[in-house]
Amino acid sequence: MLNVLEQAACAVEQKNWSLLNQCLQQLPVKRNSAGAPGGEQQALPDINLLLTLALEILETGDFHQRWEVAKVFPRLGSFAIAPLVAILADEAEEDRELRWFAARILGDFHNPEAIAALVDVLKTNHSEDLTAMAAAALASLGASSKNATAFRLAIDALTDMLERDETRSLAVKALSHIRHSETITPLLSVIRDKEVAVRTTAIEALASFHDDRIPPVLLDALKDTAAPVRREATIGLGFRAQLQEELELVAQLTKQLWDLNLEVCHAAAIALGRMGTDAAADALFAVLRKGTAPLSLQVQIVRSLGWIETPKALIYLQKAIAQRNRSPVSKKDGSNGRRGDGESFSTTFTASPLSLVTASSSRPMPNNPGDIDLVCQEIIAVLGRVEKPDVVRLAAKILLDGLNSNYPTIQHPRLKQALATSLGHLKDPAAIDSLIQMLADGDEGVKWHAIAALKKFSGVAPKLEALVANHNLTPALKQGIAIALENLRF
Numbered sequence: 001m002l003n004v005l006e007q008a009a010c011a012v013e014q015k016n017w018s019l020l021n022q023c024l025q026q027l028p029v030k031r032n033s034a035g036a037p038g039g040e041q042q043a044l045p046d047i048n049l050l051l052t053l054a055l056e057i058l059e060t061g062d063f064h065q066r067w068e069v070a071k072v073f074p075r076l077g078s079f080a081i082a083p084l085v086a087i088l089a090d091e092a093e094e095d096r097e098l099r100w101f102a103a104r105i106l107g108d109f110h111n112p113e114a115i116a117a118l119v120d121v122l123k124t125n126h127s128e129d130l131t132a133m134a135a136a137a138l139a140s141l142g143a144s145s146k147n148a149t150a151f152r153l154a155i156d157a158l159t160d161m162l163e164r165d166e167t168r169s170l171a172v173k174a175l176s177h178i179r180h181s182e183t184i185t186p187l188l189s190v191i192r193d194k195e196v197a198v199r200t201t202a203i204e205a206l207a208s209f210h211d212d213r214i215p216p217v218l219l220d221a222l223k224d225t226a227a228p229v230r231r232e233a234t235i236g237l238g239f240r241a242q243l244q245e246e247l248e249l250v251a252q253l254t255k256q257l258w259d260l261n262l263e264v265c266h267a268a269a270i271a272l273g274r275m276g277t278d279a280a281a282d283a284l285f286a287v288l289r290k291g292t293a294p295l296s297l298q299v300q301i302v303r304s305l306g307w308i309e310t311p312k313a314l315i316y317l318q319k320a321i322a323q324r325n326r327s328p329v330s331k332k333d334g335s336n337g338r339r340g341d342g343e344s345f346s347t348t349f350t351a352s353p354l355s356l357v358t359a360s361s362s363r364p365m366p367n368n369p370g371d372i373d374l375v376c377q378e379i380i381a382v383l384g385r386v387e388k389p390d391v392v393r394l395a396a397k398i399l400l401d402g403l404n405s406n407y408p409t410i411q412h413p414r415l416k417q418a419l420a421t422s423l424g425h426l427k428d429p430a431a432i433d434s435l436i437q438m439l440a441d442g443d444e445g446v447k448w449h450a451i452a453a454l455k456k457f458s459g460v461a462p463k464l465e466a467l468v469a470n471h472n473l474t475p476a477l478k479q480g481i482a483i484a485l486e487n488l489r490f
Contacts, residue, residue: 008053017061021068024054047079055083058101066101074108081109085117100133107137110150119157122170135170139177151182159186172198176205184211191217196226203229207236215240215247222252227261234264238271250275254283265297273304278312281305285316289323299378306382311391317379318398324376325407373409377418380410384422396428403434413443420446424453432457436464439480451484461488 011020050072057069073080087093087102103121106114121134138154155178161171172190175183187202203221206214214236221233234256237249244250253275256268269287272280284301287293293301302320305313380402386395399419402410409415420438423431431453438450454460464481467473473481 012053012056015060017057017065017069020053020057021061021065024050024057024069024072047076051076051079051083054080058087059095059098063097066097070101070105073105078109078111081106081111081113085113088117088121096127096130099127100130103130103133103137107140112150112153115150115154115157119161122161122167122174131170132173135174136177139174151180154178155180155182155186162186162190168193169195169198169201172201172205176201179205179208181209181211184209184213188213188217191221196228199224199226200228200232203236204232207232207239215243219247219252222256227259227264230256230259230261231264231267234267234271238267238274241275244275244277250277250279250283253280254286257283257287262294262297265293266300269297269300269304273307276308276310278308278310281308281310281313281316284308285319288316288320291323295374298375302375302378302382306385309386309388309391311394314383314386314391314394314398317383318401321376321379321398321402321407321410322405324373325405325409372412372414376407376409377415380415380418380422384418384425386426392426393428393430396423396426396431399423399426400431400434413441413446416441416443416446417449420449420453424456427456429457432460432463436467436481436484437477439484440474440477441480442476447480447483450480451487454484455488461485464488 008020008023011017011023054069054072054076057065061069073084084102084106088099088106090099093099103118106118115138118134118138122131122138138158155175158171158175161167162175168190172187175187184206187206190198190202191206193199193202199221203218207218218233218236218240221229222237224230224233234253237247237253240247240249250272253268253271256264257272259265259268269284272284284304288298288301288305291298302317305317380399383395383399386392399422403416403419410419416438420435423435435450435453439447441447441450464485467481468478468485
């Protein structure tokens with residue numbers, strides 16, 4: 001240990017902070033507990049030296065060196081708190097990064113003095129970075145503290161800060177990170193705050209708790225005038241599928257599916273997918289069938305129907321493919337089908353949900369043969385991810401029916417490639433013949449995707465070898481089979 005201390009002293013003289021950091025990491029600090037008599041007193045000289053060296057790096061090192069030495073301070077116990085508090089409280093200190101690190105390190109101490117210093121920063125400091133770190137440090141301290149007194153002090157201090165406009169937002173953020181049932185009551189006190197950000201943060205945090213007080217709050221928040229609040233409430237209810245009958249969640253979430261804000265609609269689509277019922281599938285398909293929703297929402301609805309994974313949900317996906325191949329729409333409507341990220345229905349289509357319900361039922365289609373129908377592409381991918389044994393065959397049948405129906409959208413090479421991949425994932429033997437026919441496709445990518453899919457089936461090579469002897473095969477299919485046989489041998 002003496003040798004390490006000597007190296008540390010040399011590192012200080014040379015201002016070699018990286019070497020000093022390495023030395024500090026090697027030095028053991030063993031105490032009974034912070035402030036305990038006996039063992040701590042015996043280690044005092046070493047602790048003081050370590051603290052002096054660690055502070056030297058913290059005050060003069062670069063960001064990386066400060067980051068590394070921050071790991072040393074918690075090992076020093078209560079001795080390190082006073083100088084860190086002094087750094088944090090020094091408003092004349094021009095090095096904002098130094099104070100930021102002091103706040104971060106204090107968050108690792110389970111000590112009332114550290115908490116008081118962090119709370120004081122939130123109350124008095126105007127630096128956004130510093131107050132944010134103090135709030136995060138308090139949250140970290142409360143969540144992991146083994147000291148009941150320190151934990152209670154942190155909660156009480158943050159609850160007190162909720163009563164003042166200037167500190168309410170930071171206090172809510174800190175409480176939202178603690179994720180302890182003790183924070184439910186103070187968070188409930190701000191669910192009707194005038195600030196949207198405060199309400200949003202409170203609802204998001206409350207939604208993570210399984211407490212009988214929370215579901216009614218989330219249901220009420222669905223009617224909030226602010227879209228971010230409605231979105232968080234929708235997300236929270238999506239994780240309560242076990243309460244869907246009691247709370248009539250499918251009906252509640254269906255309303256959000258037609259919200260004027262697209263992010264709320266997305267959250268509702270995801271939440272309905274988590275319900276996993278045919279009733280939820282009905283609500284999702286009602287929007288998809290209209291064909292007027294922004295493209296991103298249609299894609300999410302397809303994914304949600306795939307999560308439900310019931311026969312009815314899959315049949316809805318089949319219907320969606322058929323409808324999208326029925327009648328093209330104007331260029332203007334087609335472009336609308338591709339808008340929507342971050343937009344609301346009101347800015348993209350109409351001014352009210354009612355007009356959405358009565359909107360034209362035309363289907364967004366590609367405007368020229370080179371376009372890809374992204375909704376059909378997603379349907380193909382989703383069907384290929386089906387895992388429930390009782391619906392795998394149905395998924396494969398839907399894909400094969402789409403391929404054999406010669407739908408215009410599915411003739412795009414990339415969609416045929418996706419279809420081959422999905423059939424390979426499903427491994428339904430009924431797909432083998434269709435995959436063999438795809439070996440004759442004029443697109444090289446389709447051929448190779450078909451070969452990759454065929455590799456997932458057993459007994460394909462003998463079948464291909466038997467087909468080679470058939471003189472009625474087209475040259476393209478013969479060539480494709482030859483290539484497939486060559487690759488199946490490896």
